[in-house]
Amino acid sequence: MKTVKRRTARMAAAALFGTVLLTGLLSLSCKEYTGKEKENFVRVKLSEYDMELLNEKPVGPGLTVFEVTNEGEKEHNFVIEGLDVMQRLEENLRPGETRTISVELKPSGYNVYCPVDNHRNMGMASVIRIVEPGGKDDESGLY
Numbered sequence: 001m002k003t004v005k006r007r008t009a010r011m012a013a014a015a016l017f018g019t020v021l022l023t024g025l026l027s028l029s030c031k032e033y034t035g036k037e038k039e040n041f042v043r044v045k046l047s048e049y050d051m052e053l054l055n056e057k058p059v060g061p062g063l064t065v066f067e068v069t070n071e072g073e074k075e076h077n078f079v080i081e082g083l084d085v086m087q088r089l090e091e092n093l094r095p096g097e098t099r100t101i102s103v104e105l106k107p108s109g110y111n112v113y114c115p116v117d118n119h120r121n122m123g124m125a126s127v128i129r130i131v132e133p134g135g136k137d138d139e140s141g142l143y
Ligand SMILES: [Cu+2]
Pocket: 075, 076, 077, 114, 115, 116, 119, 124
């Protein structure tokens, strides 16, 4: 009886160790963007009917990662459009979902909006302006 208990405890410990190991591996492979990488990083929050863009640093030219979260109760999507760029999330985001989209941006203005139904006209739209660092209009960023 004693030995059985001990073996069960050992198996439980092994299972726990396995879980910890697996979690560690998963978190290594699913490296999240923290905004500290070289790329621009912009957090986008979608809701009915609003689009909020949050960036810690000015957005300069180059690769920009948009992390888009649907905080609303309906499906939404994210489009960025300007110059020769026209990109969107492959699928609509369901409530609570987050996905990232990476776009190469040049100094220019880009429209961002939700293409679902008429959400764009209902307020889910914004403009992002990319400027050269040190340029004459260096209050780069979003408005
Ligand atoms: Cu929408």
